Amino acid sequence: MRYALGIDVGGTKIYSAIIDENGQIVSDIEKNPTPKSFDEIKQLFKSIIKKHEKDVDVIAFSTCGAVNNSNNHILGSTGNIAEGYPDMQFAELSAKPVFVENDANCAAWAEYKIGASKGTKVSVMLTLGTGVGGGIIIKNELLKGQNGAAGEMHFKMYSDKRRKCTCGGWDCFEIYASGKGLKITAEEISKNHDITTYDVIEGVQKGDSLMIEIFNKWQDDITNGIIGLSNIFDPDCVVLSKIQDNANKEIITTPIVVKKAVAGNYSGMIGAALLAFEKGIN
Template sequence: MSTRVGIDIGGTKVSGGVLDDDGRILVRTRRDTPDRSNAPRIVEDTIVEVFEELLALADEAGVEPPATVGVGAAGFVAADRATVVFAPHLSWRNEPLRESLGKRIDLPIVIENDANAALWAEYRFGAARGVTHAVMITLGTGIGGAVLVGGHLVRGRYGIAGEFGHMQVVPGGQRCECGNRGCWEQYSSGNALVREARGLAMANSPMAADLIAHVGGDVEDLTGPRITDAAKEGDATAIELLAEIGHWLGVGIADLAAALDPEVFIVGGGVSAAEDLLLGPARDTFSRQLAGRGYRPAARIVTARFGPDAGLIGAATLGAEG
């Protein structure tokens, strides 16, 4: 049995695993993503730490040493699959990541956009298996995206296709970390969910009283997972906040359906843990805003099978398949 390493670098966490040929995670670990004010070398150090810990864990578990490494990065990855051109939530700017890591990791390395990696995992093993045309939307710190056409990832001429999170949906709207205003991820992402919840709390809105109590009165503890947990426990404000995120998700998906006409939209990333609290409102908005609704086939909107693991599974698989 051959094995390979997959490492997924997001805005808040670096997760890694050693996987077998069927995409099963045999051992895993994770670290917090270094603050983006840190130099790129600090993020590189974290990746190497995760890799070295995975080797140790694999050895302890009697797992065959890995032969390749795939790294899924939350950023614009160039067509060479070696350079991170720009990462809104990290410190990379034209970062030669494969070259840098190659000096410290003595295995073949492939760098891939994290959403491309997530879609590949779902195509090979999960919710898009058997589908030829699919779109992946990853909701985490921001929004990532990927496109599959004819069973092939569409990377674009420069490798940067699928950055849907930076489509403008509200002219003159919220300032985005990419430098523009009104980007989709400012209205439908983990950051957007947390911003709205904390805004209500800081304004001393009575609507937020139960939500604040859920985190013991510490507004800084209003994170995406905590808000989702509160919603699942029936907190009305948390449910409303997720429904708003879901509404904007449906707006963007309807626009993408007009442009790309896929068979299925797969929603992954940490925020997708809200499941129908998020996807229910998204599907409702999508059905109302789809161009030509009632006269055309409508794509399905489903949750990623592998949830937050999709990025590392896909990165490992792409790293092995080249």
């Protein structure tokens, strides 16, 4: 049995644990808040790796940001993390092999190997969080594209410049389907700038009609994106992270199999580990 040290790097938290070839977490899970500076992040990586590297065959990073096809550095900027982070020299962090992949790609791979899309030929995974990530698997291979940046969910929902997206473009799927998108939709419909996504979810649970309207609009946007992706990829299934049960109920009215992700919060590091075993070390 081979082992990986999986490290999932998000904008707010960094998870780490030892993961085996079956995708099982075989150690305690360490959670750290993501430090604010490049140097602190690098120090944290070093300290996590130092503790575990003797016990593993590979260090497997699941990270925000698009990752190149050699799985060793980040392409371009990432938005929600310390400036300079994309310049991280991952290979220099350990004497053991280091493997890096985008977090949504890792989550997609985890679902494909041990979760909702197991056994499928073509699957599309959408991770809905502060932003939106995408991971596409075609015939047992992650779609990476020319440079490694494939799966970015920045296709337009409108063509008349309504919302500026975090990517610098206009009206991308991400700025409608993300948590940030839900907040903007809530502000637009309620005319209340202080409304939060928690207000919306709580309101839906209480049966508040305005909150249900907001929630349904957000769901419609997600559904519209899924319809487009389904027509492009003809996938066996679409996997959504963090979808509410009533959201899922809404979405499956379209003739597409939409499944809820099962690997949970640790899908990033599990997927990174499984990809590293598959691609990163021999």
